[in-house]
Amino acid sequence: MSDTVRTPQGSTAAPATDVAGKVEVRGIDFVPPEERHGGPRDVAWIYFSANMLYLFFVLGGTMLLLGLSLAQAIGVVVAANLVYVLVGWLATSGFASGTPSAVITRAVFGVRGNRVFMSGIMWVIAVVYGAINLALGALAGFALAGELGIPVNVPVQVVILLALAVTTFAVTIYGHATMVKLSPVFGLVMGAVIVVLGIFVVSKADFGYAPAAPLEGAPLLASLLIGFTLIAAPAMSYVNGADFARYLPVSSSRGKVTLWTAAGGMLPSVVISLLGVLAGTRIDMTDPQVSIAEIVPGWFYPLFLFVVVGGAVSNNVLLAYSAGLYQQGMGVKLSRVRSVLFIGVLITAVAFYASFATDFLVTVSNFVQFSIVVLAPLMAVYATDIAVRRNRYDGVALHDETPGSPFWYRGGVNWAGAVALLLGAVVSLLCVNTTLWTAPIAAALDGADLSLVAGAVVASAAYLLLRPLAGPAGRPLPGTAPAVPTQVPAE
Numbered sequence: 001m002s003d004t005v006r007t008p009q010g011s012t013a014a015p016a017t018d019v020a021g022k023v024e025v026r027g028i029d030f031v032p033p034e035e036r037h038g039g040p041r042d043v044a045w046i047y048f049s050a051n052m053l054y055l056f057f058v059l060g061g062t063m064l065l066l067g068l069s070l071a072q073a074i075g076v077v078v079a080a081n082l083v084y085v086l087v088g089w090l091a092t093s094g095f096a097s098g099t100p101s102a103v104i105t106r107a108v109f110g111v112r113g114n115r116v117f118m119s120g121i122m123w124v125i126a127v128v129y130g131a132i133n134l135a136l137g138a139l140a141g142f143a144l145a146g147e148l149g150i151p152v153n154v155p156v157q158v159v160i161l162l163a164l165a166v167t168t169f170a171v172t173i174y175g176h177a178t179m180v181k182l183s184p185v186f187g188l189v190m191g192a193v194i195v196v197l198g199i200f201v202v203s204k205a206d207f208g209y210a211p212a213a214p215l216e217g218a219p220l221l222a223s224l225l226i227g228f229t230l231i232a233a234p235a236m237s238y239v240n241g242a243d244f245a246r247y248l249p250v251s252s253s254r255g256k257v258t259l260w261t262a263a264g265g266m267l268p269s270v271v272i273s274l275l276g277v278l279a280g281t282r283i284d285m286t287d288p289q290v291s292i293a294e295i296v297p298g299w300f301y302p303l304f305l306f307v308v309v310g311g312a313v314s315n316n317v318l319l320a321y322s323a324g325l326y327q328q329g330m331g332v333k334l335s336r337v338r339s340v341l342f343i344g345v346l347i348t349a350v351a352f353y354a355s356f357a358t359d360f361l362v363t364v365s366n367f368v369q370f371s372i373v374v375l376a377p378l379m380a381v382y383a384t385d386i387a388v389r390r391n392r393y394d395g396v397a398l399h400d401e402t403p404g405s406p407f408w409y410r411g412g413v414n415w416a417g418a419v420a421l422l423l424g425a426v427v428s429l430l431c432v433n434t435t436l437w438t439a440p441i442a443a444a445l446d447g448a449d450l451s452l453v454a455g456a457v458v459a460s461a462a463y464l465l466l467r468p469l470a471g472p473a474g475r476p477l478p479g480t481a482p483a484v485p486t487q488v489p490a491e
Contacts, residue, residue: 030395031098036249040256043091043244044264049187050318051268052194052311054136054289055364059230060276061285062365066223070209070281076224077273080231084265086383087238088258093386094242095252097393100322101242101382102329104393108385108463109421111401112412117421118382119329121374122239126323127343128371129237130316131350132364137164137312138355143289144305161351168313169344172320173337186314193307194272196300201275204295209281222447226369226433229452231273233368235265236375236452239382240322246395254391320344362435369434369449376452377424377459381417384460388467409470416466424459428452 063073093104105118141160146152215223245257276285283291289308293301324339334342354363397406409415433442433449442449 030103030399031246033098033250036095036098036247038248040245040248040252040260043248043257044260045187046244046318047238047261047264048268049185049190050315051265051272052187052190052307053133053234053268053272053315054140054308054311055133055234056269056272057276057279058136058285058288058364059234059368060273061280061288062230063227063277064209064211064280065285066227067211067213067215067219068223068227069211069214070207070277072220072224073227073277073280074274076227077231077270077277080228081235081266081270081273083232083235084238084262084269085258086379087235087241087265088261089241089383089386090239090379091241091245091261092254092257092391093393094245095248095250095257096391097242097395097398098246098250099242099393099395099398100246100325100329101240102322102325103395103398104242105382105385105417106398106407107389107393108381108414108417110409110412110414110417111405111407113409113414113418115330117418118239118378119326121378123323123326123330125237125371125375126240126319126326127347127350128367129234130319130323130343130347131354132367133312133316133319134161134164134168134347134351135354137309137316138351139289140305140308140312144302144309147302147305157355158352161348161355164309164313165344165348165351168316169320169340171313171317172324172340172344186310190307190310190314191268193303194268194275197296197304197307198271198275200296200300201279204282205278206281218446218448222433222445222449225449226447229372229449230365230368231269232452233372233375235269236372236379238265239375239379240325243322243325244318316347320347323347366434366436369432369451370436372452373428373432373455374421374425376428376455377421380424380456380460381420381463384463385417388464414470416463416470419466420459420463423462424455427458428455431455 060073060077063076064070068076090101094100097104102114102119102122106114108114109117138157138161141164142152142157145156145160150156241261245252245261248257276288279285279288279292279295283294285291289305292304296304320340320343323343327334327339327343332339394406400406402408403412407414428451430439431441431449431451431454432439433447433451438447439451441454442451
């Protein structure tokens with residue numbers, strides 16, 4: 001099989017074709033148009049299986065711990081999950097360019113700036129989210145071992161955590177094709193178990209639930225906003241929406257890719273979060289992994305734990321895969337296999353620390369809220385760039401890292417994107433309200449956490465205002481590149 005690709009003028013990168021027919025330029029995958037296949041539903045299955053997460057169940061129950069009523073908690077869950085529509089919008093840049101988000105955002109931050117403001121930031125967030133998922137899966141694995149009569153001592157816990165890590169990163173190494181094949185299987189099996197869980201939870205839920213001390217005024221607004229942030233944060237971590245959509249044909253419909261991606265992510269997230277809300281009307285959601293046994297039959301409890309474990313593995317496959325792309329985007333010269341192995345070891349080490357040395361749930365809540373400080377403005381400037389460029393990206397030109405290249409800007413940095421992101425992050429940080437710190441603006445608003453909205457709005461507006469001042473780009477001007485790169489035979 002032979003591939004064709006245009007090598008950017010002046011680039012020192014030599015395209016190389018692997019057995020999957022992808023062209024690698026400077027270690028980052030570029031998928032030429034003739035090698036693209038599938039449809040938007042394939043992407044939906046990936047997000048559907050990846051979002052079979054116990055984390056959503058925990059976050060759903062947290063809505064009641066914040067003092068919200070049942071109706072308020074349901075409203076927050078549904079509203080916050082609409083962020084997946086934005087994830088779908090970001091995904092459209094994937095099939096337009098044939099490259100992952102870690103490369104596309106060179107148009108936003110410049111070749112050098114992107115190593116820090118996109119790849120560097122998202123690499124850290126992917127590793128920490130991966131550790132959270134692995135630790136949650138391990139906790140369920142410990143409980144499952146106990147149900148099977150296995151003594152859950154430290155050596156057994158270590159073995160379980162390592163087994164989950166090996167399974168996760170083995171699937172990741174095999175790449176996108178394996179993920180596409182396994183996603184429907186994971187999704188259908190885990191979805192069936194979630195449906196059964198839903199039957200039990202709904203049958204036992206207290207639909208007349210009301211908090212002991214109903215919130216009003218400023219305290220109510222504060223809880224609503226904190227709840228919105230907690231539910232929306234996992235969705236906003238999918239800034240890498242283009243990573244999987246880049247395998248779709250260039251003729252794909254933007255509307256269909258947006259909606260199918262959103263549907264794939266939203267459906268499991270909404271359903272599982274709502275089950276967490278309903279379960280919280282009957283059980284103690286400060287330790288739901290144990291207390292859920294109070295409302296489900298004994299025979300089903302191990303299946304529930306299995307879903308928790310499977311969801312953690314499935315979601316971490318995506319996180320590790322994207323973390324490898326971010327790592328390459330930072331300029332780390334490792335093969336995909338070595339990159340995944342390195343990230344896997346790091347995620348496993350952090351998961352060990354989270355599982356055995358910290359107050360895990362408090363740590364998770366704080367990280368989720370603080371991650372919004374950078375995720376909201378980052379997603380905003382990326383989405384704004386797609387809009388102003390009309391989703392026209394030259395995937396090959398984006399790989400050209402030489403000075404004077406199309407996305408070099410000034411000194412390798414697009415200062416419009418960099419400054420917009422920093423401004424958004426500063427404003428977002430000043431609005432945060434967590435157990436660790438209540439920022440000045442949040443304190444002035446009686447605890448209302450506007451970090452997500454404020455950070456996104458400021459970053460987007462700043463990018464629009466500063467973009468004309470970004471400085472000269474190289475050849476050709478960014479934003480005027482064709483949607484499909486010109487193809488000539490590879491050397």
